[in-house]
Amino acid sequence: MPRRHIRVTGAAEAPLRAALRALRTELDLPGAFPAAVLAEAETAAKAPRPPDHDATDLPLFTVDPPGSTDLDQAMHLARRPGGGYRVHYAIADVAAFVTPGGAVDAEAHRRVQTLYLPDGRVPLHPAVLSEGAASLLPGRAVPALLWRVDLDAHGRPVTTGVRRALVRSRARLDYAEVQRRIDSGTAEEPVALLRDIGRLRERLEAERGGISLAVPEQEIVQRDHSYALAYRAPRPADAWNAQISLLTGACAADLMIAAGTGVLRTLPTAPDGAVARLRRSAHALGVDWPHHVSYAALVRSLDPSDTRHAAFLQDCTTLLRGAGYTVFTGGNVPSPAVHAAVADEYTHCTAPLRRLVDRYAGELCLAAAAGREPPEWVLAALPALPEEMARGSRRANGVERECVDLVEAALLKDRVGEVFDAYVVDVKDNDPAVGTVHLEDPAVVARVEGGTTPLPLGERLRVRLTRADPGTAKALFEPA
Numbered sequence: 001m002p003r004r005h006i007r008v009t010g011a012a013e014a015p016l017r018a019a020l021r022a023l024r025t026e027l028d029l030p031g032a033f034p035a036a037v038l039a040e041a042e043t044a045a046k047a048p049r050p051p052d053h054d055a056t057d058l059p060l061f062t063v064d065p066p067g068s069t070d071l072d073q074a075m076h077l078a079r080r081p082g083g084g085y086r087v088h089y090a091i092a093d094v095a096a097f098v099t100p101g102g103a104v105d106a107e108a109h110r111r112v113q114t115l116y117l118p119d120g121r122v123p124l125h126p127a128v129l130s131e132g133a134a135s136l137l138p139g140r141a142v143p144a145l146l147w148r149v150d151l152d153a154h155g156r157p158v159t160t161g162v163r164r165a166l167v168r169s170r171a172r173l174d175y176a177e178v179q180r181r182i183d184s185g186t187a188e189e190p191v192a193l194l195r196d197i198g199r200l201r202e203r204l205e206a207e208r209g210g211i212s213l214a215v216p217e218q219e220i221v222q223r224d225h226s227y228a229l230a231y232r233a234p235r236p237a238d239a240w241n242a243q244i245s246l247l248t249g250a251c252a253a254d255l256m257i258a259a260g261t262g263v264l265r266t267l268p269t270a271p272d273g274a275v276a277r278l279r280r281s282a283h284a285l286g287v288d289w290p291h292h293v294s295y296a297a298l299v300r301s302l303d304p305s306d307t308r309h310a311a312f313l314q315d316c317t318t319l320l321r322g323a324g325y326t327v328f329t330g331g332n333v334p335s336p337a338v339h340a341a342v343a344d345e346y347t348h349c350t351a352p353l354r355r356l357v358d359r360y361a362g363e364l365c366l367a368a369a370a371g372r373e374p375p376e377w378v379l380a381a382l383p384a385l386p387e388e389m390a391r392g393s394r395r396a397n398g399v400e401r402e403c404v405d406l407v408e409a410a411l412l413k414d415r416v417g418e419v420f421d422a423y424v425v426d427v428k429d430n431d432p433a434v435g436t437v438h439l440e441d442p443a444v445v446a447r448v449e450g451g452t453t454p455l456p457l458g459e460r461l462r463v464r465l466t467r468a469d470p471g472t473a474k475a476l477f478e479p480a
Helices: 015-026 035-046 103-111 127-133 175-184 189-208 236-259 272-285 295-301 307-320 356-370 376-412
Strands: 005-008 060-064 073-079 085-092 115-117 120-122 141-151 157-174 217-223 226-232 262-266 324-328 419-428 431-439 445-448 460-469 473-479
Touching: 005 015, 015 115, 015 376, 035 103, 035 127, 060 175, 060 189, 073 189, 073 236, 085 157, 085 189, 085 236, 103 356, 115 376, 141 236, 141 356, 157 175, 157 236, 157 356, 175 189, 175 236, 189 236, 217 376, 226 307, 226 376, 236 262, 236 356, 262 356, 262 376, 272 295, 272 307, 272 419, 272 431, 295 307, 324 376, 356 376, 376 460, 376 473, 419 445, 431 460
Parallel strands: 005 217, 060 157, 445 473
Antiparallel strands: 060 073, 073 085, 085 141, 115 120, 141 157, 217 226, 262 324, 419 431, 419 460, 431 445, 460 473
C-alpha cells in the first residue's frame, strides 16, 4: 500500500486531474485488463475452489476506509476463558480463484501490485474478483485463509494456526465508526477489543524498538483556480487495526522460518545519512528533536493532527525505501532477516487482492501449519518473486514520486516569483550549488539550483520559486 496517501478533489477537467491522467500514459501504467484476463476472471468468480472447513458461523467484521470494496481482511476478537485473547483473522483466498499459469495469474505477475494515484488506482486483479467474488464483503460466503492466533494477557502469541475456510463477514465498518463506537462505549466486545489488543501490541512494539508511522492522508483541495493542502490525521483505531495485520505478518514469518521455506519482508537499519537528513527536515519544520532522543521515540511522540508533525511524518516514509523481500528454502534462513521498522521477522501476507507476494506467502503458511510441502507452483515461483516485487516497488515509488511532484507544482503554480523561507536538507555531492530545500509553508520539498556558491547544508535559506506548472514543470527554486 502507498507510503504517502494523497487524494485530489475537484472537477475532472481541472489542470491537476488532467495532468494525473496524462501521467498514467507517460509512465506506461497498465490500463484495462485484456479480454482473456477478464473472461477467465468472470469464470473463476462463479466457481472458486471451495475449502473443506465451514466457518461462516464466526461473526467477522471488516475495518476499511469508507466506500472500500476490495476487502482483504476480516476479523473477530474475543477473550480466552483462561485469560488472554483469541484473534481470528480472515484473509481473502485469491488462490481459490486464480489458476497458476493462467491468464489472471500472468497479468498479476505483470502488474505485481495495485498502484495508487491521487485520483484513483490501477488494480492488481480485475474488479469482478478484487471488488466482488474474492472480496470479504458482508453477507456473502467467501473462501478465505482463516488465521487463529491465541495471545496471552500481554498480547504475545501463544499458538498460531491457519487453514482454508468458508467465511462470512457480518459488518463493514470504517475507521471513524469504529473509533466512535469504542470512544462512546457502545462497541460490542469483538470491536471494543480492538483497542485493548491494539494497545498491547503497540506496547510490545515499543519494547522491541519497532516503529509504526501514523502517516496522515494528504488531500489536495481545489479552491477557485488554485489548490490548498489539507491533512487527515489517522485515528487511534487506524493504528489498532494495523497492529492486527502486523501481528499476523510476524506470526506468518515465524511459521515459515520454522518450516524452513518462505519469503520475508526485510528492511535494513537506516544509514546515518538518511537519519541526518530527517533531522534537517525536522529542524526545517520546527519539530523539536533533541539529540538524545531516538528516531523511534520521536515518532511515537508526534501528533499527526499537527500540520508540522504531519509533514515530518510524510518525510519519515523515505526510511522505508530500502525494504525488500528475501526468499529462503531448505532451512537456510537468512541472518539477519529482520524488518527494521517492525523490529522482528515479518512478512507480507494480509493483502493478496492488492499485492502479488501475499498470495504465495499465504500458501507457504498453509503448508507450514499443516506440516506438508508447499505446492509445486509456489516453489517454482519463489526464486523470481523478490525481483518481481522489486520491479513493482520501483514502479510504485516512481508513481508516488511523480504524483508528489505534480501535487506540489499545483500548490505553487500561482506563486512563481515569490520568496519563501526554507531549510537546506540535502546538497548534491558533485555540485554543492544544487540541492534540496524543505519549505516551511507549504510543506514542500523541492530542488534548488542557480546559485553561485555552495548551499548551506542544514541551514535556513530564502529561496525564490522559478517555475511550477502541473503537467509540464516540477517546482524549482533558486537562492533569493
